[in-house]
Structure formats: C-alpha cells, structure tokens
Amino acid sequence: MTNTTETSFEANIDALAAANATADVEPATPEAIPQAFPITVRVRRFDPDVAEEPYWQDFQVDVFSTDRVLDALHTIKWDQDGTLSFRRSCAHGVCGSDAMRINGLNRLACKTLIKDLNSKEPITVEAIKGLPLEKDLIVNMDPFFAAYREIMPFLITNGHEPTKERLQTQEERARFDDSTKCILCAACTTSCPVFWNDGQYFGPAAIVGAHRFIFDSRDTGASTRLEILNSKEGVWRCRTTFNCTEACPRGIQITHAIAEVKQALIRGKI
C-alpha cells in the first residue's frame, strides 16, 4: 500500500532542491560598517578647590550613534581629563546613580543615546538642580534621601508575627505596582520647580515612595504617612507641572501617584 503522506513529503523536498539549484542567489550585501564621528560635549565643571563659580568646558569626542552619553563621559574621563567627576554604577538604568541634566532635561546618562540628541550642536551636560553641588556632575544627595527616609519607606504591620504569608490579590498588588519601579535616581525631584525654590518640599520621589506603601493592602502605616504628607512640606506643594513624570526614566506616572495621595487625604480613606 502506498504511503501518500510520505510520497508527497519526498516530492516537496525534491521540488525545493530543484528550485534552490536554479534560483538566482543574490550575494549577501555586507551591512554598512558603523563609523565613529566627532561631537562636542559641553560639561558644566565645578571644583570648589579651584574656582568659586562653575564654568563650561568643551570636549571633542569620537562616538558611535549607538553610544550613550555615559560612554562619551567615560571617554573624556579616561582619555582626556581624569578629574572629570560623575557618579555611575550599573550603566544599565538600574542603580539610578547617573541622573544629570542633558541638553536641559533630567535623564540617566546611561540611557541617553547619542543618536537621540542633536549631535551637530554641543551636547550640554550638567548636574541635576536643587541639591548642593559638590564637584562637576556630583551633587550632595543627603537632603533627597533624608526626605525619603521621613516617609518611612518600609512595610509597617500591626506588630504580630504572621503565621503564614501575607496574601494579596492581583488587584491589590496592582494598586501600587507603578510606584515599586522607582530607582531613587532623583530625576523627578530635581526637575520640580517647587523643589528648586524651596528645598523643604518632600518632592515627587519621596511621595512615590510613600505611595508604594500607602496603597499596599498589607501595610498598616498609611495614616501615619498621610499625616506626614499633609504637612506644609507635603503633597499640597505640588503644582501639577508634570516635570517629574516627564523626567522619570522608569516611566512612573508620578503626577497620578501624587494625585492619588491627595485624594486619599481629602476622602480620609485609601
């Protein structure tokens, strides 16, 4: 008995082999080899041991379009001027240590590609605003973390040791999912005009940190945190400029989170 499935399979293989043998095979075109090109990086320098005022300094750097601003800063530091100071650690948008103002906007240097900037003009790089400038691109982060600590960024429970997991539904978990993404880079707080004018304001990052626990069904410290954020340095200082949301490298809807905290205060419930 003829096996029709096997026969048609063999026929297909033969037809394919014949087609391949007669086809005009185009030679593969080698992909264009990326070329480095020169850019100007204009850095706002500051060294209190050398001069009282910051000043701008231009550096010429050869880069590839897929390089990040962080790569350009590394090239400057390693090949041209070892005194250039900036923070960075992971180089992959996780640690939050390299927030800086690039072309006037707060961004992470390790997530900002040269090809997304106008490389025909000098690329300006300066420290984030509103925190004390220490050296070049480094600011003193103490006030930022002090505000964050004040909102008690840890789970508060009513004291008893649990005998089993503290369970939570998917809906309950979703309520604070966005605010768990914060990497404490300070891009939001230091893009906020209220924070620039008055360093007393808690700032968006601290409010995001509070939101993460206020809306966590397992936490019992919401009323304490809301009381803290109801103070004159708290959420009511927010003028809804959206600078923070635009600056956040994690895409957190910060203005929405602040609005939720305000609503919780107005309604007196979460």
Ligand code: SF4
């Ligand atoms: S909310 Fe966004 S911008 Fe603000 S500190 Fe967290 S990650 Fe950075």
Ligand code: FES
């Ligand atoms: S170096 Fe870690 S976020 Fe940029």
